[in-house]
Amino acid sequence: MLICFSFEAYSQDNKELARQQVEIGDEIYYEQKAPEVAKEFYILAAQADPDNIKANFMAAKTITETINKGEATPYFLRAYELDPDYRFDLLYSIGRAYQYGLQFEEAIEYYNGYLAKLEKDKEYRGEDKIPNSQVKRRIYECENGIEFVADARNFNITNLGTQINSNSLDYAPVINADETMLIFTSRRKENNLNENVYNDNFPYEDIFMSRKVDGKWLPAENVGIPVNTLYFESSSALSADGQQLYIYRDENNGDLFVSDRKADGSWSPPVPVSANINSSYSENSVSISPDGQTIYFSSNRPGGYGGLDLYKCEKDRRGVWGKVTNLGDKINTPFDEDGVFIDYDSKTLYFSSRGRKGMGGYDIFKSVYEAETTTWNEPVNLGYPINTPDDDIYFVSTKDGKRGYYATVRNGGTGYLDIYMVEIPDMNSDQKQLDKQKINQLAENNQNLTNRNPDKVKAGETKTSETTTSLESASTLQAVQLLLRVEDAATEEAVEATVSMKDMQSGKPVQGQAVAQGIYRFDLLNSKETNYVLAVEKNGYVYKSLKVGIPAATNEAQEFRKKVGLDRASANYKMILNFVYFDFNSARLKEESFDELNRLKHFMVNSPGTRIEIAGHTDNVGPKAYNKQLSLQRAQTIVEFLINEGIDAGRLIAQGYGEEDPLASNDDETEGRALNRRVEMRILEANQASLEE
Missing domain, CATH: 2.120.10.30 (TolB, C-terminal domain)
Known part of the structure; x- marks a missing residue:
C-alpha cells in the first residue's frame, strides 16, 4: 500500500508539474510569441506527464514551427494515441512531421488516412480542416521526395558558420x-x-x-x-x-x-x-x-x-x-x-x-x-x-559555376534559416546526360546501390553519405592538419601539457602527437565539417576545454593553427564550464557532462589547498524565485559529484544566482539567453606554493 501511495503521489506531482509547464509554455507561445522557448516547456511537460494531450500536441506544433521539424513525430503520435479526435487535422499533422523527417512512405500513409477522414466527414467546416487539394499536393511532394532521396546528388553543402549566420x-x-x-x-x-x-x-x-x-x-x-x-x-x-x-x-x-x-x-x-x-x-x-x-x-x-x-x-x-x-x-x-x-x-x-x-x-x-x-x-x-x-x-x-550560396533550414545549423555554400561539380551539366552517365557507370561496375547495401532502404533514410563516399573514393582526400600551440598565458612561452580531442557527436577520441615543445598535431579525415572538444590540462594551471570546428577533407591539403593559453590558478579566477549539460528545466546532469566534470576533478586533485565556488545562472524565462532555486540545485549537483569523487567538501561551495548576473541581454536566444544559462567555477583561494612543479 505504501508503494502504491508513493507512486500515486509521484504521479500526481508529475501531472501538476506538467500542467504548470504547459501554462508557462502557453504564456510564452501566445503572449511573447517565442515558440523556440515555449517548445522546451511543452516538451518537458510531455515528458513529465505523457498522458497530457495538450503538452504532446503543443510540443509537436512548436517543433514544426522552429527547426528539426521531423522531431515532432513522436509527440503528434502520442497525442493521436490519447485521443484520435483531439483535432480534425491530427492525421495530416502526423504526415507533415514524417515528411519533414524524410520518412515519405509513412507520411503518405497518414495523408491517405486524413483523406479518408475527409471523405467520411464531408460536412465538417472547422478551422482545423485541411482541404483535399493541399493534402494531395503533400502526397505528390512525398512521392518526389522518395525519388530525389534515392538519387541523391554529389553536393557538398557547408554552413557558412557564425561569421555569417546568427541564431535568427x-x-x-x-x-x-x-x-x-x-x-x-x-x-x-x-x-x-x-x-x-x-x-x-x-x-x-x-x-x-x-x-x-x-x-x-x-x-x-x-x-x-x-x-x-x-x-x-x-x-x-x-x-x-x-x-x-x-x-x-x-x-x-x-x-x-x-x-x-x-x-x-x-x-x-x-x-x-x-x-x-x-x-x-x-x-x-x-x-x-x-x-x-x-x-x-x-x-x-x-x-x-x-x-x-x-x-x-x-x-x-x-x-x-x-x-x-x-x-x-x-x-x-x-x-x-x-x-x-x-x-x-x-x-x-x-x-x-x-x-x-x-x-x-x-x-x-x-x-x-x-x-x-x-x-x-x-x-x-x-x-x-x-x-x-x-x-x-x-x-x-x-561566376565559374562551381559553387552556389543559398538559404535553407537544416539540422545542426546556427539558427532558424541559415546561409550555406554548396559545391556542385555538375551544376552546368545537362540533367539527362548526368542520368545517362550514372546508368553507364552502374552497368560498367555491374552493380547498383541496392546491391551495395542488401538491406532495404526505408523512406526517411538517405543515401547521401553512401553516394558521396563512393564518388569521393575516386580521388585521394588529404587529411586536415590541426597544429596546436599550448603556452603560458602570461609569458607566452610554450609549455608541455596533456592534450586530447573528442568528436562532439560520436564521442570518439582522436589521437594526436607532440611534434615540438608545446606543439601538438592532429590529422583529421572527415567527409563533412565536424566539431570536436579540445581539452588541455597541466598541473599548476587551470585546464581549458573548447569547441573546435574542423572542415571536411578535400583533395587539397588544409592546415589550421590554434593557440591555447593556460592560466595559473589564482584567487577570483573565473571560467564557464562550457561542456556541462543538464536536462531542460532540471538539475539532472546529462551523460555528456562527465568528461568536463572529470577535468574539473583532476584540477582539484592536482591543486591541493584550492577552494572553489560552483555558481549556477539562468536566463530570465520563468519566475525569478524558481530560476534561483534551479540554479542552486544545479550548482549543488556538481558539488555532490566532486564530493563523491573524493574532493573534500570543505573546498567546495555551491551558489545559485538565478537571473541576477547575466552575461548578455536576455532579448535573444544564442547571443543572450543561451549564454546566461551557465554554470561557472570561481577560485576562492589558491595555494600557489603547492601548485609549483
Whole structure:
C-alpha cells in the first residue's frame, strides 16, 4: 500500500508539474510569441506527464514551427494515441512531421488516412480542416521526395558558420563576380538598427555585409544608414562589379530600390528602381543580368498565374527600363515563385517554387532560355540534398559555376534559416546526360546501390553519405592538419601539457602527437565539417576545454593553427564550464557532462589547498524565485559529484544566482539567453606554493 501511495503521489506531482509547464509554455507561445522557448516547456511537460494531450500536441506544433521539424513525430503520435479526435487535422499533422523527417512512405500513409477522414466527414467546416487539394499536393511532394532521396546528388553543402549566420533568420545572399563580397539579410538582434522586435518576436530585417580575406569570410557587419532603416530592408541583387545593390523595402506594399557604392566604400541613399517595375502590389526578389540590361523580379501583381510570379524588364536605347513581361507558364505556376537569380551566362535562371515537382516548401529549380525558340526549358529540380521538405530559397551562383550560396533550414545549423555554400561539380551539366552517365557507370561496375547495401532502404533514410563516399573514393582526400600551440598565458612561452580531442557527436577520441615543445598535431579525415572538444590540462594551471570546428577533407591539403593559453590558478579566477549539460528545466546532469566534470576533478586533485565556488545562472524565462532555486540545485549537483569523487567538501561551495548576473541581454536566444544559462567555477583561494612543479 505504501508503494502504491508513493507512486500515486509521484504521479500526481508529475501531472501538476506538467500542467504548470504547459501554462508557462502557453504564456510564452501566445503572449511573447517565442515558440523556440515555449517548445522546451511543452516538451518537458510531455515528458513529465505523457498522458497530457495538450503538452504532446503543443510540443509537436512548436517543433514544426522552429527547426528539426521531423522531431515532432513522436509527440503528434502520442497525442493521436490519447485521443484520435483531439483535432480534425491530427492525421495530416502526423504526415507533415514524417515528411519533414524524410520518412515519405509513412507520411503518405497518414495523408491517405486524413483523406479518408475527409471523405467520411464531408460536412465538417472547422478551422482545423485541411482541404483535399493541399493534402494531395503533400502526397505528390512525398512521392518526389522518395525519388530525389534515392538519387541523391554529389553536393557538398557547408554552413557558412557564425561569421555569417546568427541564431535568427539569415537569408537572401548575393555576391560579386570575384566572390570577395557577400551581402545578405538578417533578422538578428545583434547590431540591428532597431532594438525592438516585430510582432512575430523576431527583429526587423537589416542588410549585412562580409568580405573574404585570404579565403575566409570576415565577421559580417551591418551596412548601416542610409541603406538600412528602423524597419524592413532585404538584399536582393548585387551587380557583378559589386557597385550596385538592389534591395527590397516594405514601402508601397513592397518595392525595389537601388543603391550605388561610393569611392569611400559607403552606399548612396537607395532610390526606387523604376515606376515601370514597382507597382502598388509587392515586388520581392530581384536579379540583374551581368550586363545590367535586364532585370528579373518576383511580384504578386494581377495578371499572373497565381501567388508570386517571375517577371523581366529590359532597358531601352536610352537606358530606361521598359515594359514588364511575365516569364510565362514554363516558369510560373499557381503557387509562389520567388528567389530569382540570372546566371552569368545570361540564359540560366535559378528560382524557388512552392509548386512544380518539389518535395515540400520552396524548392530550387533551374531553367535555360533557348534563343532559337525564345522559350524557357522545362525547369529541373536541383534535387536532394540541396532541396529538402522545408524551404530552400535565394540561390545564387558564382561566376565559374562551381559553387552556389543559398538559404535553407537544416539540422545542426546556427539558427532558424541559415546561409550555406554548396559545391556542385555538375551544376552546368545537362540533367539527362548526368542520368545517362550514372546508368553507364552502374552497368560498367555491374552493380547498383541496392546491391551495395542488401538491406532495404526505408523512406526517411538517405543515401547521401553512401553516394558521396563512393564518388569521393575516386580521388585521394588529404587529411586536415590541426597544429596546436599550448603556452603560458602570461609569458607566452610554450609549455608541455596533456592534450586530447573528442568528436562532439560520436564521442570518439582522436589521437594526436607532440611534434615540438608545446606543439601538438592532429590529422583529421572527415567527409563533412565536424566539431570536436579540445581539452588541455597541466598541473599548476587551470585546464581549458573548447569547441573546435574542423572542415571536411578535400583533395587539397588544409592546415589550421590554434593557440591555447593556460592560466595559473589564482584567487577570483573565473571560467564557464562550457561542456556541462543538464536536462531542460532540471538539475539532472546529462551523460555528456562527465568528461568536463572529470577535468574539473583532476584540477582539484592536482591543486591541493584550492577552494572553489560552483555558481549556477539562468536566463530570465520563468519566475525569478524558481530560476534561483534551479540554479542552486544545479550548482549543488556538481558539488555532490566532486564530493563523491573524493574532493573534500570543505573546498567546495555551491551558489545559485538565478537571473541576477547575466552575461548578455536576455532579448535573444544564442547571443543572450543561451549564454546566461551557465554554470561557472570561481577560485576562492589558491595555494600557489603547492601548485609549483
